[in-house]
Amino acid sequence: MTFLTALILFFIIGAWGLETWVSKLNLQSLKQPIPASFKHAVDAEKYAKSQAYTRHNDKLAFISGFVNVIAVVLCLLLGIFNIFNEWAAAIFNGQIMQGLAFFGIVSLASMLISLPFSIYKTFVIEEKYGFNRTTPKLFITDRLKGILLGVILGAPLAAGILWFFQTFATFGWLIAWGFATAFLFAVQYVAPIWIMPLFNKFTPLEDGELRKAIEGFAHKNGFNISGIFIIDGSKRSNKANAFFTGFGKQKRIALFDTLVNTMSTEEIVGVLAHEIGHCKLNHIKRMFLTSIITTGITFFCLSLVLKYEPLYAAFHIEHVTIAVGMVLFNFLYTPLSLIMTIIASHQSRKYEFEADAFAARTTGNPSALSKALIKLSVNSLSNLTPHPAYVALHYSHPPVVSRIKALNKIKATQ
Ligand SMILES: [Zn+2]
Numbered sequence: 001m002t003f004l005t006a007l008i009l010f011f012i013i014g015a016w017g018l019e020t021w022v023s024k025l026n027l028q029s030l031k032q033p034i035p036a037s038f039k040h041a042v043d044a045e046k047y048a049k050s051q052a053y054t055r056h057n058d059k060l061a062f063i064s065g066f067v068n069v070i071a072v073v074l075c076l077l078l079g080i081f082n083i084f085n086e087w088a089a090a091i092f093n094g095q096i097m098q099g100l101a102f103f104g105i106v107s108l109a110s111m112l113i114s115l116p117f118s119i120y121k122t123f124v125i126e127e128k129y130g131f132n133r134t135t136p137k138l139f140i141t142d143r144l145k146g147i148l149l150g151v152i153l154g155a156p157l158a159a160g161i162l163w164f165f166q167t168f169a170t171f172g173w174l175i176a177w178g179f180a181t182a183f184l185f186a187v188q189y190v191a192p193i194w195i196m197p198l199f200n201k202f203t204p205l206e207d208g209e210l211r212k213a214i215e216g217f218a219h220k221n222g223f224n225i226s227g228i229f230i231i232d233g234s235k236r237s238n239k240a241n242a243f244f245t246g247f248g249k250q251k252r253i254a255l256f257d258t259l260v261n262t263m264s265t266e267e268i269v270g271v272l273a274h275e276i277g278h279c280k281l282n283h284i285k286r287m288f289l290t291s292i293i294t295t296g297i298t299f300f301c302l303s304l305v306l307k308y309e310p311l312y313a314a315f316h317i318e319h320v321t322i323a324v325g326m327v328l329f330n331f332l333y334t335p336l337s338l339i340m341t342i343i344a345s346h347q348s349r350k351y352e353f354e355a356d357a358f359a360a361r362t363t364g365n366p367s368a369l370s371k372a373l374i375k376l377s378v379n380s381l382s383n384l385t386p387h388p389a390y391v392a393l394h395y396s397h398p399p400v401v402s403r404i405k406a407l408n409k410i411k412a413t414q
Contacts, residue, residue: 005314008076011334016069018338019393023058026383026390030054035384037404041374050381053129060125064117071113072331079316084109085324099162099323100155106327107150115143126237129381134236145198157183158323165306165322173303177296188288192245192252202229202254213265214253214272221362223276228253230260239380242268244275244284251279262379263372270359270369277358283351290347294340301336305329341393348396353406366411370404 034047042050075081088101122139126132134142157180164176187195196202205211205228218225226246233241233256240259245252253272260268278284305311306325315328330337360366377384377400386399397403 002310002314004310005076008314008331009073012069012072012076012331015334015338016065019065020062022387022389022393023062025387027055027058029385029387029390030383032385035401037370037401037408038374038378038384041378046378047384049129050378050383053125053381054383056125056128057121060117060121064114067113067117076315076331081106081324081327082316082318085317085319085321088323089319095166095321095323096159096162099321100158102321102323102327103154103158107154111147131238131380133234133238138235142199149195149198153187161326162322165303173299177299180295180299181292184291185288189246192250196245196254200231200233200235202231202252204228205230205255210260210265210268213269217269217273217363218276221273221276221280223280225251225253228255230255230257232257234258234261240376242271242275244279263375264368266363266365266368267372267375270363270365270372273359273363274355274369277355277362278351281351281354281358283355287344287348287351290344294344297340298333298337301333302326302329305332345392345394345396349391349398352397352403356403356407357410360407360410360414364414366407366414370407370411373400373403373407376400 030051034042034044038047084105085098085102087105088098092098092101119139122132122134123136126134160179160183161176164179165172168175205214211228214228215225229252231254233239238258240262241256242259243254245254253275255268255272259271263271302325306322306329309320311328311332312320312324315324317324317328356369359369363369376382382400384399384401386395391399
């Protein structure tokens with residue numbers, strides 16, 4: 001075993017160990033009593049159900065994480081990536097086509113490994129706790145559409161990146177970075193028009209009290225929206241949500257039917273005011289900028305590693321290609337990628353507090369958003385007492401109890 005093999009094994013097993021340890025802390029933190037702000041909203045039975053739901057999901061995450069680590073370690077020690085690479089070389093000629101075939105085989109293998117877990121999650125866990133509405137037919141068509149999209153969007157992106165890295169030796173990473181950024185920007189632009197309707201039906205919200213209240217709020221705050229839509233989230237799950245899509249004048253509001261059915265008008269306006277806050281406070285642009293910077297750092301590090309022979313030797317690779325280098329680089333990159341994820345999640349949680357404050361200020365009604373958040377958490381059996389280390393590692397949103405506390409503070413000063 002080379003030093004590099006040992007180092008990569010250490011990264012992979014270390015990341016999994018950290019993950020397992022933090023999950024354990026999270027399960028211990030689950031033993032706390034019902035938080036004060038939720039005492040009126042959940043009874044002992046419902047609270048116990050939310051704790052059981054967290055434990056059940058945690059168990060699944062542990063097993064799937066374990067299987068993944070075993071799979072990666074086997075790939076490393078038995079030279080399985082080399083076998084995949086030789087298959088790709090047997091099918092196609094040329095770096096780019098071979099590279100795409102290699103990516104295809106690796107993606108397929110990783111999908112096959114994760115498939116049983118996502119079946120279990122949807123049809124056993126979500127079913128048991130009363131969330132699942134996905135039929136097996138919908139599950140299969142969703143997967144197939146996902147694969148098709150992965151091929152249609154992923155293949156040109158991957159081909160471009162491979163080509164730039166191959167053609168421009170020193171600055172290939174810089175040009176590939178520019179290309180990937182432009183590509184991802186274009187995808188964000190067409191997503192609401194071409195991609196999302198493949199998965200959900202968007203129906204314009206009918207005239208009425210809700211529409212009037214939303215338009216009134218948007219108008220008062222100088223916010224232009226091109227449409228308000230109801231989407232059929234209920235065909236997959238009973239969980240509720242709302243989001244924004246599109247840029248510039250093409251901004252659309254999408255409300256899950258499950259949200260509209262369970263919340264009052266002032267609560268929905270509170271939720272939307274939060275979403276509008278993300279736009280008004282430039283959070284969406286800044287998060288996009290963060291992901292551009294992250295991609296740049298990743299591509300630069302990749303360019304340093306691509307020609308590093310010992311990396312290929314560690315994985316028993318006989319024929320070095322850029323595509324193989326890109327996959328192997330991921331493992332070496334584990335610690336830095338973990339740090340960047342933690343920083344980005346921290347930034348995201350900070351923005352959530354800011355958007356809550358924006359909603360409280362502009363609606364003049366912090367209680368409406370509080371009530372909405374409590375309802376959303378109770379209905380989706382959220383963990384009300386996550387451990388701070390787990391939050392730092394996994395949460396893009398702050399724990400709901402902290403959000404309620406912050407909203408109460410604003411209420412007290414109004
Ligand atoms: Zn938000």
